[in-house]
Amino acid sequence: MARPRRSRRPRTILLILVLVSVTIVTLDARGSLRSVTSGLRTVAADSMSPVRSLVNAVTRPVGSFLAGSVHYGAVSQQNQKLQAEVGRLRQQVLQQNDAEQRLRQLTALENLPFAGNLQEVACQVIAYNTSDFAATVTIDKGRADGVTIGMPVVGSGGLVGMVVLASHHTATVRLVTDGQSVVGAAYGTAGTPAIVAGQGWGKPLSGQLVPADTRLPRGTLFSTSGLQGAAFPPGIPVARVIRASTGTVASQEIVTLAPVVDLAHLRYVAVLLWGPAS
Amino acid sequence: MRRQLAVRLSLVVVAFVVVQETLVLEARVGGVHPDVIVLLPIAAAIVGGPARGAIVGFVAGLVADLFLPTPFGLSALVGSLVGYGVGLVTAAMDRTAWWLPPMAAVAGSVGYELLYAGLGALLGQPQMLHVNIVGIVVLVASVNALVSVVAVRMTNWALPAASTEGMPTSAGVSLR
Known part of the structure; x- marks a missing residue:
């Protein structure tokens, strides 16, 4: 007895949709779209x-x-x-x-001590985490107010994140805790450079490029380094050390940090009208 | 007929996106919020089969991607796969059974969130694996199971009933 043939049409449709989707993702990631x-x-x-x-x-x-x-x-x-x-x-x-x-x-x-002479735009946070897979907030100011992609966003204690999407009247801010967030930082009196990387919403930050056996007492402050080409102006507090330890084979100190700003209860933030070129 | 289908489907997609971007985003539990847009390809697959599930998943995903900071097109890709998968798995099932929408919503939501994280990591976003995936899966699947009947009814209104012709029902006759 001949077996009934399953229609190929749904499979063809799926194949086309998958190809189109992957093409869109790839082109967007490359910047072409x-x-x-x-x-x-x-x-x-x-x-x-x-x-x-x-x-x-x-x-x-x-x-x-x-x-x-x-x-x-x-x-x-x-x-x-x-x-x-x-x-x-x-x-x-x-x-x-x-x-x-x-x-x-x-x-x-x-009265933000670290903002210096930089112009700022005060904003209200209108939405948290539009995706469960990214740590972001949406603010009520956009391009019409001078806010553009790449601008630093600060709260009452220090760095909150960076603008990653800007429409006319709203903008999306990637928080420092997001897994894609990497901040060039400095610590100690000598201003030793390091990196503060996000590990996801609600998780502590990770201090990287800190040489093994560096003495980092609890509470040590990491601020933006502002080195040439940095994404943030210098001197903005980012995070404080919770604990630091040296692994058995690690050449780097394992540093866990807490953001200085209470990111879970953000109501108002300020966008610094600053870009790397300025 | 096609124009009417497109208009109705657009209305349903827009309604889901508005609900997601307003009410649902506010309903956070432990930093995680539900995702009702995931229900669209699942409901379309139950109502219209794998092809319609994939198409609705693609369209709803593209619209959802406009509001997400994650890679553009990723929701469309995952929506297509989940819509097709749910349609395929439920093809031989009684589509009028009361338990099918919540069961499919749970299975489809779990598959969607895991695929989303996995494919996101594969496409250059490794941090998407470093999230509270258990919390996301549990919350999204639970809420979607509760809302699934409404989603199926809305999708049934948007997609013509003729699409279920030939599919099994509890009465043992084909739907028309």
Whole structure:
């Protein structure tokens, strides 16, 4: 008995789609498609920006209220009126704490000792990690405000990351903890050069090119080196040493660092209008 | 007919992208957020088979890539493969069974996230393997299992019912 033949059409379609996808990924990685994809991403980000603002304006107060109610778990159901009142008061307290935290971050941005004479653009963080596979934040300023790809982004304590995508009114910042982030740094009184590399969202940073048996006490500060051609201006605090040890066969010190900025609770940041050429 | 299909499919893709970029991005657990766009190729594969699963995966992936800092085209590549795979595996199954959408959503989401990390690393992004992959897989698969029925219904509206002709159902007759 002849076996029924399975149609080849789906396989052909899959093959074509895979080839097209791989071609797009390859061309984008080489930079050949960068202008096209960058333009499309700009249009997409600019289109999504008002939608995101609208949805956030509607959902955030509801979310805050629900969060406040959930925290007040001891109130029984028959006291609904009282529960609503407590929830409302709790929401007010949360909002006040929230406002105080925002004020602290904004005040700190007013006086950044490491920014020097560099111009800066204060921005609000409007989204965290658009991908689970990259440590990024989205800010509410873009090319219309002078923000372009490659500019350093700082928080109240030091370096936050670098702008990697910029649309007209928003930009994506790659955090120093991202696996692709590499920062030229210096430590100690002599300003010994090293590299601070990200290892992924929520993970500590890795100090590299530190010679074995270097004495690095806990808390030693790593700042941007600003060497010729560096991606960041000099003197911006990046991270502090958590621990350092020498492996049995390693020629380098194994250095674990913590970012100086609390990257999990970013509300406001500043983009330094600086490029390697300046 | 094709124009209507394209319009409806575009509406569904845009709806999923808007939900992903607004509500879902805010729902983070331990720094990880769900990914409902993964459901589109899975739902399309259940409704329309491997070819439509692959095509919807490619289109939805390209749109999703516009909002992601990861390599452009990677979501399209993985979406195509997952859509085709789910369509192939579920081809001989009863597509009207209540358990199929959540089961396919879990299996498809796990496959999608692992493929995404693996292919990303293969295509020059090794740091994509150094993420909380277990947390991502568990969260994405769980949320997608819950939302899968809605995704299948929306995709069923976008893709003509004739596409399921000849496929097995619980009643033992072909869908028309």
